[in-house]
Amino acid sequence: MANTAHVHAAAPAGETRRDFLLYATTGVAAVGGAMMVWPLIHSMNPAADTLSLSTTEFSVAGIPEGSRIIVVWRGSPVFVAHRTAAEIEAARKVNVSELRDQEKDEVRVQKPEYLIVSGVCTHLGCIPLGVKATDPKGDFGGWFCPCHGSQYDTSGRIRLGPAPKNLAVPPYKFTGDTVLIG
Amino acid sequence: MSTEKTRLQRIFEWHEARLPLVSFVDHAVGTKYPAPKNLNYFWNFGFLAGFMLMTMIMTGLFLAMNYTANVNMAFDSVERIMRDVNFGWLIRYMHFNGASFFFIVVYIHVFRGLYYGSYKSPREVLWWIGVIIMIVMMATAFMGYVLPWGQMSFWGATVITNLFSVIPVVGKMITTLLWGGFSVDNPLLNRFFALHFLLPFVILGLVFLHIWALHIPGSNNPLGIDVAPGDKIPFHPYYTAKDAFGLGVFLLAYFTMVFWFPNALGDPVNYVKANPLVTPASIVPEWYLLPFYAMVRSIPNAVIGVAAMFGSLLVLFAVPWLDTSRIRSATFRPIYKILFWVLLANMVMLGWCGAQHPEGLPLVLSRIGTFWYFFHMFILLPVVGWIETPKPLPASINTPALKPAE
């Protein structure tokens, strides 16, 4: 204490009680402050309107065999490919044990002719090329990411380049030709 | 006890030797700041003002993350904050009511300074910085009120920016510059948002200067006399403990408004989106600007009215010299004490007038009030200082005055 001129000699028992009081008060204040921080931080999480927009509905009826489209789900692209028989076969004959992220094509599709995968490269979030007919599709006939050269096959699995994971499969369900993502 | 220093202590001392942060805080508001031991609860309001500044900056930051400064989207973005953003309603109501409570605290702080003569030598610069802070606060609050882009936001902005147009020669240029166009519109909303974000940090900087200027002479006290070093106690733990209790009481009032009467201090019309073609039935500023609004409307000549409004604030800079008494505390100044309460009542009356239509009784009262304000500042303050016989001052804050102070 800087200034002890006016301090009474306090009994040791009083000292302990006072210490407890100070700790209790400081503790309650600190916890209160921390509780006030949570609403501020939580306000940065997705808001109710953002969360409610988390489904996307579209129809695969208009996609010709062999072509691909992009639909937007939660603000990011989802690739939808109407695969040819050759593309399906190419995806299925791969030896899964040689892959970086080992997944069979069968578990990545609900209907073999329609591949629905996230259009976000698992490396650093770029959008791989391969939707337009004129796009480069890489050595494996799937998608090619222009940022760092990751190459995906016709099942959207990573085959070459820096990306660690296959293109993610979003949750979706078919009702006839209509697909509901999310 | 061992004199051996722990590793942690040595790291701490190494750092303090290079940047004495802890020592700085300790000298500012800690054990190394000796404060008079007789400060009453009115001395809590400086701390509370600092607390509200931080509350406003924190809630404002997170509001800004969700707000859109565009005339077509501002109102909707505020409603989205109220409805969809997690705890958005809480953050906005805290910010909105926080402005009022910030002003309550600062106004009490200012009137405490006026009552106890805290503006007198050697604290004139401390007082000046305080006046600047209050003026910048008013500007910040006004611009913040524009942001939701409700009817009162829009028309308040229109009326207040038009005030500048009466300034001779440059008036029209100033309003055009403020508007960035030919009326209150998107450019104004954008720049007000930018300024509303910036100015709180200017205030924060001014608060540092304010505290610095406070530490040169040290705190004034209810008796207004110089305090012997032996009659001072360390700020921490004595005044930190007292401030903590005061904060609790203050928060109870603040939270009661936020959680049960969140819109009581606001104007319902501001829940109607701005409409440049329809003026609301009456345009009134928020309560904390009402006394000054009453002054500007009390004078028929627009130029003099605006001059009176700004002058009422600027005159505060001269108060340390207009008050000719060398006695600080009103406790020992029987006439000044009465004048102080009359001035306070006068401000409250002006505030009431500011909320009424400027006609009939309110107009008469606001003229009397405006006159009295300047009469108090320019005539009564110096004259009373000369003619008043103060009560005898105590020799120290420990000894009672010859006659017991009431």
Place this chain on the structure above:
Amino acid sequence: MRKVLFGAVAALAFAAAPAVMGAEEEIHLPKQEWSFNGVLGKFDKQQVQRGFQVYKEVCSACHSVQYLAFRNLQDLGYSEAQVKTLAATYEVQDGPDENGDMFKRKAKASDHIPKPFANDQAARAANGGSLPPDLSLMTKAREGGPDYVYNLLLGYEENPPAGVTLMPGMNYNKYFPGHQIAMAKQIQDGLLEFADGSPNDAAHIAKDVTAFLHWVAEPKLEARHDTGVRVILYTLLFTILAYIAKRQIWSRIEH
């Protein structure tokens, strides 16, 4: 309550009705009991549901509630499936499609309840030049709040008092500022049958729809009250502790 008069569905023709009365007079609003008032006030969900029915069947012909989304109705106790089904009965404009055309589709839970008119001009054209205001914030945007809205709905007089000449297309209302309101009296005894069989006299209908409008204006009211009680109790604990601690610390010195 004056039995003679029965009011109109919430609508206060803000921009439309010119205030003819020169001098302002104090209008006394009889205060009502509301479940959402008080320290722990909550919405009566059944009542608000009934109010929504009134809005849907009566008010929505002219008035929008632009900040209300179908998903919000789940807070009233409707299930997700009920909300989706309800939403699907509305059509909203979406687009453009791949041909660049705008198209109509069934509304989703995330959509806001469609407005009755495409824009303000269309709304004015259909209402004799008066704009039926959006009702999302009505109970917060008028002096008197829910009490005002309730009384206004019931405050119509068929014959204006002597000396008052109504402008063409205007109606006399005791509680409307200036007393001349573009909206005609809407709420009558037996105007509709409530799904839950509740009383459907004009006073009950007005009360229910006002409760609904207050829920639309202040949907976080219950969370606010609940959080408030917790925060106040905690702050009280802190204040008491701080007071005792302050007394302890200050007991060390003479002062």
